[in-house]
Amino acid sequence: MGETPVLAVEHLAVTYRTRKREVQAVRDVSFQISQGQNLGLVGESGCGKSTVAYSVVNFLGPNGRVSGGRILFKGQELRGRRESELRRLRGAEISMVYQEPMSALNPTMRIEDQLAEALIAHRGLSRAEARRECLEALKRVYMPDVEGVMRRYPHQLSGGQQQRVLIAMAMLNSPTLLIMDEPTTALDVTVEAAVLDLIAELKAQYHTATLYISHNLGVVARISDQVAVMYAGEVVEYAPTVEIFQRPVHPYTAGLMRCLPDVDAPKGTRELVPIPGQVPRPDRIPPGCVFAPRCERRCPECAEAQPQLEEVEPGHWVRCLRPAELAPVVGPGRRPADVPLVGESAVVLDARRLKVHYSLPFQTVGGIVGLEKRRYVHAVDDVSLAVRRGRTLGIVGESGCGKSTLARAIVGLEPLREGRLEFLGVDVSRPLRRRSLASIRELQMVFQDPNGVLNPSYCVGDQIAASLRRFRVVPGDQVYGEVVRLLNAVKLNEEYYYRLPRQLSGGEKQRVGIARAIASNPSMIVCDEPVSALDVSVQAAVLALLQEIQQQYRTAMILISHDLSTVRFFSDDVVVMYLGRVVESGPCEAIYAPPNHPYTAALLAAVPRPDPTLPPRRIRLSGLVPSAVNPPNGCRFHTRCPFKVGPVCEQEEPPAREMGRDHIIYCHLPPERLYEIKP
Amino acid sequence: MEGTVPRLTARRRQWQQMREGLSVIFASRVAKVGLALVLFWALIAILAPLVTRYDPLYQDYRHLDMPPSAQHILGTDHLGRDVWARVAYGARTILTLGPISVLAAFVLGIALGLPAGYYGGWLDEAVMRVLDALMAFPTILLYMIIISAVGASAVNVVIAIAIGGAPGIARLVRALTMDIRTREYVAAAKLRGDSDLRIMLREILPNCRGPLIIDFLLRMGYAAFYIGTLGFLGLGLRPPTPDWGAMVQEGHSRMTSNIWPVLSATVAIVTLVIGLNLFADGVREESMRYQ
Numbered sequence: 001m002g003e004t005p006v007l008a009v010e011h012l013a014v015t016y017r018t019r020k021r022e023v024q025a026v027r028d029v030s031f032q033i034s035q036g037q038n039l040g041l042v043g044e045s046g047c048g049k050s051t052v053a054y055s056v057v058n059f060l061g062p063n064g065r066v067s068g069g070r071i072l073f074k075g076q077e078l079r080g081r082r083e084s085e086l087r088r089l090r091g092a093e094i095s096m097v098y099q100e101p102m103s104a105l106n107p108t109m110r111i112e113d114q115l116a117e118a119l120i121a122h123r124g125l126s127r128a129e130a131r132r133e134c135l136e137a138l139k140r141v142y143m144p145d146v147e148g149v150m151r152r153y154p155h156q157l158s159g160g161q162q163q164r165v166l167i168a169m170a171m172l173n174s175p176t177l178l179i180m181d182e183p184t185t186a187l188d189v190t191v192e193a194a195v196l197d198l199i200a201e202l203k204a205q206y207h208t209a210t211l212y213i214s215h216n217l218g219v220v221a222r223i224s225d226q227v228a229v230m231y232a233g234e235v236v237e238y239a240p241t242v243e244i245f246q247r248p249v250h251p252y253t254a255g256l257m258r259c260l261p262d263v264d265a266p267k268g269t270r271e272l273v274p275i276p277g278q279v280p281r282p283d284r285i286p287p288g289c290v291f292a293p294r295c296e297r298r299c300p301e302c303a304e305a306q307p308q309l310e311e312v313e314p315g316h317w318v319r320c321l322r323p324a325e326l327a328p329v330v331g332p333g334r335r336p337a338d339v340p341l342v343g344e345s346a347v348v349l350d351a352r353r354l355k356v357h358y359s360l361p362f363q364t365v366g367g368i369v370g371l372e373k374r375r376y377v378h379a380v381d382d383v384s385l386a387v388r389r390g391r392t393l394g395i396v397g398e399s400g401c402g403k404s405t406l407a408r409a410i411v412g413l414e415p416l417r418e419g420r421l422e423f424l425g426v427d428v429s430r431p432l433r434r435r436s437l438a439s440i441r442e443l444q445m446v447f448q449d450p451n452g453v454l455n456p457s458y459c460v461g462d463q464i465a466a467s468l469r470r471f472r473v474v475p476g477d478q479v480y481g482e483v484v485r486l487l488n489a490v491k492l493n494e495e496y497y498y499r500l501p502r503q504l505s506g507g508e509k510q511r512v513g514i515a516r517a518i519a520s521n522p523s524m525i526v527c528d529e530p531v532s533a534l535d536v537s538v539q540a541a542v543l544a545l546l547q548e549i550q551q552q553y554r555t556a557m558i559l560i561s562h563d564l565s566t567v568r569f570f571s572d573d574v575v576v577m578y579l580g581r582v583v584e585s586g587p588c589e590a591i592y593a594p595p596n597h598p599y600t601a602a603l604l605a606a607v608p609r610p611d612p613t614l615p616p617r618r619i620r621l622s623g624l625v626p627s628a629v630n631p632p633n634g635c636r637f638h639t640r641c642p643f644k645v646g647p648v649c650e651q652e653e654p655p656a657r658e659m660g661r662d663h664i665i666y667c668h669l670p671p672e673r674l675y676e677i678k679p
Numbered sequence: 680m681e682g683t684v685p686r687l688t689a690r691r692r693q694w695q696q697m698r699e700g701l702s703v704i705f706a707s708r709v710a711k712v713g714l715a716l717v718l719f720w721a722l723i724a725i726l727a728p729l730v731t732r733y734d735p736l737y738q739d740y741r742h743l744d745m746p747p748s749a750q751h752i753l754g755t756d757h758l759g760r761d762v763w764a765r766v767a768y769g770a771r772t773i774l775t776l777g778p779i780s781v782l783a784a785f786v787l788g789i790a791l792g793l794p795a796g797y798y799g800g801w802l803d804e805a806v807m808r809v810l811d812a813l814m815a816f817p818t819i820l821l822y823m824i825i826i827s828a829v830g831a832s833a834v835n836v837v838i839a840i841a842i843g844g845a846p847g848i849a850r851l852v853r854a855l856t857m858d859i860r861t862r863e864y865v866a867a868a869k870l871r872g873d874s875d876l877r878i879m880l881r882e883i884l885p886n887c888r889g890p891l892i893i894d895f896l897l898r899m900g901y902a903a904f905y906i907g908t909l910g911f912l913g914l915g916l917r918p919p920t921p922d923w924g925a926m927v928q929e930g931h932s933r934m935t936s937n938i939w940p941v942l943s944a945t946v947a948i949v950t951l952v953i954g955l956n957l958f959a960d961g962v963r964e965e966s967m968r969y970q
Contacts, residue, residue, distance in 0.1 A: 408866075411870060412869075412870075413866055413869060413870070432869050432870070432872070437872045440870060440871070440872045441872075443870075444870060445866070445867070445870055447863035447866065447867070448863070449863055452862040452863040452864060453863050453864060453867070454864055455864040455868075455882055455885075455886065456886060457885035457886055457888075458885075463864075466868075466871060467871050470871045470872060470873070471871075471872075500696075513867075516867060
């Protein structure tokens with residue numbers, strides 16, 4: 001490489017001061033990014049990815065500092081520069097895009113003022129000039145209705161639009177280096193796909209060097225030229241993207257890839273291999289190789305000697321003591337379909353035409369005395385589904401499609417407005433308070449947020465024991481033994497009984513949540529995004545656990561997820577929801593292959609795949625999900641549908657087209673057209 | 680056989696938790712100073728008979744309005760009573776009435792705020808409007824109305840402070856409850872078929888404890904202050920009882936000739952209130968820093 005790289009980081013070390021002592025969060029990190037290149041920095045949470053990014057712009061906060069190494073920007077050292085110089089650099093040459101668009105934009109300023117601020121401050125433009133540039137910048141990121149957007153406040157934009165504004169803002173001064181910290185993590189898949197398209201296009205057009213941070217291998221595969229994998233504050237593998245995805249050498253990289261569910265693999269054909277253990281805390285870094293305690297290939301010397309980053313092949317760097325012995329670790333592990341399809345098992349849950357509406361608060365004083373018409377959010381509108389014993393029903397859709405509300409209504413946490421819910425032959429259309437204890441016991445739930453799952457005031461064991469006592473699962477004197485048995489069932493040992501929730505990691509909390517749900521031996525478990533808040537290596541373990549429970553107890557499950565790969569890994573049947581309605585339902589395999597509803601096809605096209613050699617999919621959705629207060633007439637998807645037939649879509653409810661056994665698509669398109677839709 | 684070993688672990692964990700709680704206090708210098716001041720008065724109150732030589736009610740007509748001396752370290756008042764003894768026994772009054780009245784206010788506030796926040800809707804609306812009406816009164820005016828209606832006595836001081844403090848506490852509890860009731864562990868408790876009362880008391884209230892403890896400490900400071908004020912206004916305890924507020928009231932007209940009763944009582948009130956406030960502030964700051 002003859003030219004100077006835009007950013008070269010050499011042996012970077014970052015230290016944080018804590019109450020007790022100094023902690024090295026990042027050690028010996030080196031990489032470089034040339035003009036027009038995109039470096040993906042991946043790793044699980046707590047690996048130091050963001051710390052690396054923040055150290056480049058010197059945003060480490062009051063208790064963090066760069067304690068070693070060099071950060072060269074266009075060949076010049078950034079460490080030790082005065083704050084004023086750095087500020088000038090940050091405004092003009094280095095830009096950053098953050099993870100949470102809503103908190104990165106100032107809620108009290110119009111978009112125009114926020115964008116213009118940087119131009120006026122750093123380039124001394126006049127208002128009119130700044131305004132012209134801002135319009136240009138928004139057009140560059142394909143913002144619809146540019147003039148309108150300029151006048152709006154951040155809360156009036158959707159998440160995808162906010163992220164576009166941030167990218168536009170970052171691109172305003174045509175920076176040489178763009179740092180993106182998980183810019184699409186908070187977005188829906190369909191929006192994420194569009195933003196990734198945009199990032200790829202901007203890179204091709206403006207030759208900006210990009211440091212792209214993500215925990216999602218699929219996203220990185222899609223847009224990066226090179227990938228650096230971080231683990232516990234160190235870069236463990238660093239190579240060109242295609243190389244690293246096809247021949248991962250470090251056991252951690254290979255492990256990450258093996259625990260990803262594959263959207264292209266049907267249930268039962270793919271085994272997820274979780275990485276045991278968890279990322280060590282920065283103050284408890286093991287001596288020797290940092291990954292050794294979790295590594296399946298460790299040998300005695302791994303625990304003592306610290307491996308250095310070494311070049312195993314030109315451009316492919318690995319930090320492992322025995323790189324020569326590392327044959328490329330096998331890619332995705334496969335196993336034969338050993339789960340026989342459970343034929344026609346009994347229907348456990350039968351839901352007919354469910355409706356869940358939330359009432360909105362009155363807008364005028366008159367409302368309280370009945371002068372105003374009550375307005376409702378049609379969260380779930382006319383949804384029917386059935387779940388069979390020992391099988392999983394997956395429910396997918398973007399955020400706001402009503403899938404979580406549906407889950408809560410099924411277990412009784414939300415009242416039904418209309419419809420009939422039959423569970424084990426008993427009518428359970430009533431809210432929880434009026435259900436019998438027996439039917440409550442049989443229908444349990446696993447929740448999404450690991451931090452909200454457990455009551456922080458009680459120890460883990462007591463919270464599981466509470467269910468056992470309430471449902472009288474075992475006699476009182478056997479409760480302790482039963483809790484231990486349940487803890488073991490979710491791969492935790494007896495010691496966890498007296499731990500408090502805050503002493504547990506996210507994955508462990510989720511396991512306790514599962515133990516609590518299976519404590520009463522339910523016939524059905526509703527899992528509302530059980531893994532979406534967890535790291536990939538932990539996700540795999542939790543999914544495997546749920547699958548094991550299902551096989552062992554023949555529990556019926558509903559799996560709610562926005563992640564199509566997770567749903568495919570675990571489901572036998574799938575329902576695709578959009579704006580409170582079902583748009584497609586059927587056996588899992590039918591959903592993941594044509595014919596598809598246009599919306600399903602768009603969702604499938606948007607899934608980032610961890611394989612850089614696959615061509616990007618074409619179908620992209622534009623526009624916003626309409627409000628569920630006044631949902632569109634006719635087909636609810638018609639406002640965003642790329643295959644709209646005509647006025648009929650706006651006026652008439654789409655017919656149910658039976659495309660195969662139990663496979664129903666609700667669409668006005670004639671059946672033969674549905675076959676032509678390819679993601 | 681399974682019962683014994685785990686129980687030991689449980690006890691050890693409780694200890695550990697308590698130590699962690701205490702370490703919050705000792706990590707903050709502000710809290711330590713505050714605690715020292717409060718403990719000083721608590722010790723004086725407990726050991727009052729040992730640290731004083733006179734009965735606080737004993738009137739020595741030969742020694743009226745005496746300045747400090749070896750006999751009477753803070754002098755005597757216009758009735759010849761030992762000022763130090765009255766201050767020490769006055770600490771007993773304020774340090775028993777204070778916690779009891781704040782506790783009463785908390786019981787009332789929680790009883791109103793917890794269901795209002797949990798159920799919402801018309802119940803919330805009704806409870807909050809009544810409390811708004813109560814809050815519209817200036818605190819001291821409210822106390823005066825209550826006490827002139829029911830008469831001045833220790834019990835009535837407790838009632839007045841309980842009623843005066845309840846709206847603020849209810850609002851705090853309501854806000855915390857509205858947040859916590861949406862947590863998933865509350866949903867999990869519902870899926871266990873737990874009753875609403877049980878959910879409120881077992882799942883929600885324990886998790887309000889952080890802000891409530893801080894609020895309790897702060898309100899102790901206000902209560903000490905208001906008990907003093909009520910005493911000064913003659914709405915506190917009946918006259919011969921040693922009471923800091925009453926001491927200021929009795930002495931303030933004679934301040935030019937004998938400043939000692941007023942000065943001692945004022946310093947006592949000020950140090951106690953400052954101590955309680957410092958303690959509350961320190962604990963709050965330190966516990967916030969942990970998050």
